[in-house]
Amino acid sequence: MKPRRAYQVFRVAALTFVVLSLLAPLIWMISASFKTNVDIYDTSKALVFSPTADNYFKVLQQANYVQFIVNSLWVAFAATVASLILGVPAAYSMSRFNMKKSALVVLMARVIPGVSLLVPWYYVFANLKMVGGSGVLILSHMFVSLPLVVYIMMGYFDSVPAELEEAALVDGMTHLGAFRRIMLPLSVPGIATAGILSVIFSWNNFMFALVLSDADTKTLPVAIFDFVGYASIDWGGLMAAATVVTVPIMLIALFVQKYVVSGLTAGATKG
């Protein structure tokens, strides 16, 4: 059939174009991170250049990036673990007891502009001498990850049949025992999904660390700005810094693609 064939050709062409437009800028960023600033300014060396790792030495040694990588990892990890500890039981209860209004309160956190929380937070945490420490950063990132965990896990618990739990009760388990021994093990894929998304969103978060961190505790997205001066921009260093932030998270997403997609689309198709 002729029209089907024409559609297949069009489909391949269109999808190739889509893939190229999505990946080319990222490839451009990574290739610029291996160029000297002279080569970046020389438009004739756009594609052909002799690669150098100098920018990465600059980022990792002079700019103290190892510290910022550790900061970002620690904040993302701690905020995620704390959100899972608070969020998973809450999501279970909200799902089983159909606590729509309580869930709405937690999910409101997704809607509120972060700036409106930062002023009160800054005041309270400055009085507690916590501004600049990593504790306050972890708390602020939980503001992003807790609603995410509750949202994803509520959807997950909704999909686990209540009969499994009832069977455990008949066998003599308590309700909490059934939650711990039956529901939690069953929900490991959901917890993995929620945890991975929480790490990604915390790692990428910029605004909270911009206000609440200091020179030693700042995370990678804030540290990127070290390469933007008032007068000029160190493009090579900036692209290396941007690559150091984005490539690890893209690699993680590559390996756990299934979880990332199911987390991002959670709740999109149900009533």
Added chain:
Amino acid sequence: MATITPTKAPRDASLATPGWVRWANDHRKWLLAAPAMIFVAALIVIPLVWTGYLSLTDTEGSVRADSEFVGIQNYLDVLSDFDRFWPAVGRTAAFTIVALLFEVVLGMAIALLLWRPFKGQKWVRVAILMPLVATPVAVGMMWRLIFDPNIGLANQALGWVGIAPQPWLSGQYTALPTTIFIDVWQWTPMVVLILLAGLTSLSDEPQEAARIDGASTWQRFRHVTLPLLMPTVIVAVLLRGIDALKTFDILYATKGRGGGSFHEVETLNVYAYGLSFDYNEYGVSSTVLILFFLIIIGSMWALTARRKEAKR
């Protein structure tokens, strides 16, 4: 003769459990939910109420500084500010509406292209995921290099086809459209994933019925697929819309404080941030934030109402 009923065993077991375990089980609903709720209340509800209070005062310089209760004066001032506030509202609306429009139309087109399985689909999906997980600040920096008027790839590419170089992010009128383009690049994949999940969950039968009735491809999309997919489209618009209204990272990364020297990309979020942390005008900034919050809630409410309609 003693008979042992099956229900006896669990009852004995529960009697043997200590009192606090029974108490915990009886109150499990709130025991499990309360920690998260208290956390949210302490970190979100109280600050929000405080913001509401600050918006009624003339607090500036420091939150601890002496301030007076000025009632709705800040609201009157902000709502009659055609210099910064209303332009920021306009930019927020323009940014959100135009970005959403492109993201939904492109997202729908790409989702339809990906719908039926084909060889290599896995790799296309990987490519779609990449912009989505990339750090927005880094994405802003990346496009800043590409759109640099002198050394950027964008103007070079225009040169190959004989078009004059454009100022992109540094132009007074081209900056906002350029940031919208960046948002579309990064977040169209999100719409694709959501719509693809919706398309995959549709049953084949209505499609088949329409095909047998002789409906063309376009007719099948317009009158079968699209109405069935409408609730999912609205979820995508809702999720993306909330984030688009609050866009901050790429605007700050590409244009810096105040949305550039002419406030070219100063949206409500950027404006409120500047008032709070560059000028310490806490009273006025709280007013802007409360109004911004109402705008977000209002648009969400309108969309949710629309979704209920679409599902009927």
